[in-house]
Amino acid sequence: MKKVIITGGAGYIGSHICYELLDNNYKIIIIDNLSTGQKKLVPEDSFFYKGDFSDPELLNKIFNDHEIDSVIHCAALIDASDSLNKPIEYYRENAAKTMNLIAFCANRNLSKFLFSSTAAVYGNPESAEVDEETYCAPITPYGSSKFMAEKFIYDFAPCTSINFGIMRYFNVAGADPKGRTGQxxxxATNVFSSLCRAILHEQEFTIYGNDYNTDDGTCVRDFIHVSDLASAHRIFLEYLDNKQEKPNCKNTPFLINCGYGHGFSILELINAAESLITKKIQYKFGERRNGDIEKIIASTDKIRGNLLWKPQHDNLSELIKTSLEWERNISD
Ligand SMILES: NC(=O)c1ccc[n+]([C@@H]2O[C@H](COP(=O)([O-])OP(=O)(O)OC[C@H]3O[C@@H](n4cnc5c(N)ncnc54)[C@H](O)[C@@H]3O)[C@@H](O)[C@H]2O)c1
Known part of the structure; x- marks a missing residue:
């Protein structure tokens, strides 16, 4: 049976994709070096290979041992602030190694390749709602390294028979409602993990910046539940299969924003969390962080219109609840 490789499958988003695919009877293979991921997030029914996703020896072994249909490439360095101090690492891991992986896959006649990109490629957009045509001007090496990989995919696609999908994730939050995996x-420095830790350990939470040009002065984000994001990957693989059957459709990457199309400010997030836990959360305002974007919301016409994706968890309270349950479990 043909299988799907998930790089970074022991990480936050990758592990949710693994469960989504297993729940839908796919066979999966995980490549992860466990730099930030954890072996305990790897589902039992998967094949797991510890190592670097661009290691040709490892890839040879995997492609010789299994019939591979698709690759979902999630593994990356992901911290935008950190990337300002380590640009070389970010360009190497996220751009150069991705090129090596894709070049290897092309030689082994891969059918489909999904690339985990990010809303960070847009930088600080002129208007908060961005569609896939919006001009990209990343403001961190993290965003630039992902944009560079996207550009490579666009240039390479016409030279290969791989069908590419590029997914620009907005702010991913929440955890598996069945409690099987999470962050x-x-x-992790993302706002949901930091807020949950502050709640569970009764620590003060810091909001970075309250002088942004938004209704309450704090940043606004389009938060997408990780389980909805995971289902988008399964649907995207099916979409690319159908696309393959139509002539003249091949070899142009299909690019989609992955968000809900509406956003919440950090203060709104805190208010919602206070209502959920029926308790006040202690917070303070800190300086703006380098690399933070003021306000960004996904236009979702393509993901909803072309992929016919229907999110099941578009609810701020559920996002907080599932994140909190996961953080509570791992801190016990
Ligand atoms: N979390 C978000 O809100 C968000 C938003 C936009 C885009 N993304 C993208 O989604 C993807 C997954 O992010 P995440 O939040 O799950 O991060 P994560 O750190 O939890 O997952 C990354 C996984 O990749 C593994 N890894 C890293 N480098 C590797 C290498 N060279 N070889 C093999 N394995 C390696 C890590 O061990 C980890 O398990 C990334 O590409 C990231 O850029 C995430």
Missing amino acids: PNRN
């Missing part, structure tokens, strides 16, 4: 990194 593995206890030091």
Whole structure:
């Protein structure tokens, strides 16, 4: 049976994709070096290979041992602020190694390749709602490294028979409602993980910047539940299969924004969390962080219109509840 490789499958988003595919009878193979991921997030029914996703020896072994149909490439360095201090690492891991992986896959006649990109490629957009045609001007090496990989995919696609999908994730949050997986990194700096840790350990939460040009002065984000994002990957694989059957459709990457199309400010997030836990959350305002974007919301016409994706968890309270349950489990 043909299989799907998920790079970074022991990480936060990758592990949710693994469960989504297994729940739908796919066979999956995970490549992860466990730099931020954790072995305990790897589902039992999967094949797991510990190593670097661009290691040709490892890839040879996997492609010789299994019949591979698709690759979902999630593995990356992901911290935009951190990338300002380590640009070389970010360009190497996210751009150069991705090129090596794709070049290898092309030689092994891969059918489909989904690339995990990010809303960070847009930088600080002129208007908050961005569609896939919006001009990209990333403001961090993280965003630039992902944009560089996207550009490579566009240039390479006409030279190969691989069908590419590029997914620009907005702010991913929440955890598997069945409690099987969640954010593995206890030091994750994203707002949901930080807020949950502050709630569970009764620590003060810091809001970075309250002088942005938004209704309440704090940043606004389009938060998407990780399980809805995971289902978008399964639907995208099916979409690319159908696309393959139509002539003249091949070899142009299909690019989609992955968000809900509406956003919440950080203060709105805190208010919703206070209502959920029926308790006040202690917070303070800190300086703006380098690399933070003021306000960004996805236009979702393509993901909803072309992929016919129907999110099941578009609810701020559920996002907070599932994140909190996961953080509570791992801190026990
Ligand atoms: N979390 C978000 O809100 C968000 C938003 C936009 C885009 N993304 C993208 O989604 C993808 C997954 O992010 P995540 O939040 O799950 O991060 P994560 O750190 O939880 O997952 C990344 C996984 O990749 C593995 N990894 C890293 N480098 C590797 C290498 N060279 N070889 C093999 N494995 C390697 C890590 O061990 C980890 O398991 C990334 O590409 C990221 O850029 C995430």
